[in-house]
Amino acid sequence: MSTLKNNLEAIQQKAKERTVKTQTIEYDLETLVKKIKKGIIKLNPDYQRNHRWPDAFSSRLIESLILNIPIPMIYISQDVDVDDEVDDEGARYSVIDGQQRLTAIYNFFEGKYALKDLEVLSELNSSYHSDLPPFLTRRLEERTIRCLRIDSTVDTQVKFDIFERLNSGSVKLEAQELRNATCRGPFKELIKKLAKNSKFTEMSKLTPDSSRVKKMEDEELVLRFFAMTYGTGYSSYKGQFKKFLTEKMEEFNKLPITELASMEKNFLDTMELIHKSFGTKPFAKYRATEASTEEMSQFNAAVFDAVTYAFSTLGPNKELLHEDFINLFKDAEFFESVEGSVNDVSKTATRIRKAMEVIK
Structure with a gap:
């Protein structure tokens, strides 16, 4: 305990420096898809592996969204402040955790796969986004997902640590994949x-x-x-x-x-x-x-x-x-x-x- 007391000042300083500023935001799916399409939210190909969720897995996510079943929060990193101008690209946010979920949503809205192996809404099997009846299209577009946004002032090493701790996908990202997401x-x-x-x-x-x-x-x-x-x-x-x-x-x-x-x-x-x-x-x-x-x-x-x-x-x-x-x-x-x-x-x-x- 005496060692802890002696190091109290150092602990306080480190805790202050490493405290992460975050903001919780709810985006509807229509807005998320538009931001991804414009490149504002980057489904980062620089750290994304070649494999993706199979269509059956993605389809179950879409079914959950239609049925309003809760899904885990998405974590995004604000890489460029909203007031800053950028010359090279429009991307201001990158996905820390939830990339596969957002990819599945975006690809369905873009008509890249048909629903399959659904058990509750089995009538929708083989349906593309364009095949959905209007009420289901509206339901999907207006469904919201909670996102935790990490502040743009957080330095690269801290972001790397966050990526590593939150990296909870079915296939873990390797260190270099995480670096490619944080070190631009x-x-x-x-x-x-x-x-x-x-x-x-x-x-x-x-x-x-x-x-x-x-x-x-x-x-x-x-x-x-x-x-x-x-x-x-x-x-x-x-x-x-x-x-x-x-x-x-x-x-x-x-x-x-x-x-x-x-x-x-x-x-x-x-x-x-x-x-x-x-x-x-x-x-x-x-x-x-x-x-x-x-x-x-x-x-x-x-x-x-x-x-x-x-x-x-x-x-x-x-x-x-x-x-x-x-x-x-x-x-x-x-x-x-x-x-x-x-x-x-x-x-x-x-x-x-x-x-x-x-x-x-």
């Missing part, structure tokens, strides 16, 4: 572009239809590269890896376009040089045996850290032998640094230091 800016667009680089995807064993890509692991790896290599890089990492990456993404979004162009060139040059030197499996993980080494996996994020950091410091004409890096796995300290909790601060520093020793 030119760097976000850059990592989306670089994540499609053919040499990077080949070496990282990322195929377009893989679950890793659906979870945006490709984009997170690009962010990881820059977080480790750019500016203070990994030396500024003090723990809480997800938070570290989020802070770096927010920081990089504020960089000038000329700086981002330089970062893009470094990434592409690094991937080119790694591919030229090590071929298609530079980020594989190995285990030392009595005779030599054996491959454990074709891709390992911790090995990715070590190899990409080392290569990012080289000039284009530097020759490196893949064998020298594979021999690192015979070093017990290096092997331990790519095992288990690989985002541990000391393990991160160790594997990069060991990789740098190879190229010196």
Whole structure:
């Protein structure tokens, strides 16, 4: 208790800083659909996965709305203040929690699916929105949904925390999906572009239809590269890896376009040089045996850290032998640094230091 008393001032300050300003608003469905159509409310494709609710699931939501059955509150983030002018797009709000519900509503109003598998209103099965009798159309349009709006002044890290805590969908969003929802800016667009680089995807064993890509692991790896290599890089990492990456993404979004162009060139040059030197499996993980080494996996994020950091410091004409890096796995300290909790601060520093020793 004495420790609590001693920290009282710090607790009060933190509670004050992290208190979130919110406002509860009720929107009728007609208004919500119009705002989504105009792009004012963004059903954010930058963090939305490729899969959606099946039509049967969406249909049951529409049935619930017609029957006035309560549905959970929608959480939205006010990203642009109502009085601010924006040059690039009309989006002022993004959806924190309830994206699938709003998508199901919007798609039905837009005639993208017919109702199916309804049990109470079974007569409506196979009906599109345009098929509904006028009284049901009015009932749907005038049905309201409660929305909790989070104030535009809330900073990015707090919004990320809110997304993570409220992320209650049937399929949880991954950290990078949440970052794409909270960290807007030119760097976000850059990592989306670089994540499609053919040499990077080949070496990282990322195929377009893989679950890793659906979870945006490709984009997170690009962010990881820059977080480790750019500016203070990994030396500024003090723990809480997800938070570290989020802070770096927010920081990089504020960089000038000329700086981002330089970062893009470094990434592409690094991937080119790694591919030229090590071929298609530079980020594989190995285990030392009595005779030599054996491959454990074709891709390992911790090995990715070590190899990409080392290569990012080289000039284009530097020759490196893949064998020298594979021999690192015979070093017990290096092997331990790519095992288990690989985002541990000391393990991160160790594997990069060991990789740098190879190229010196």
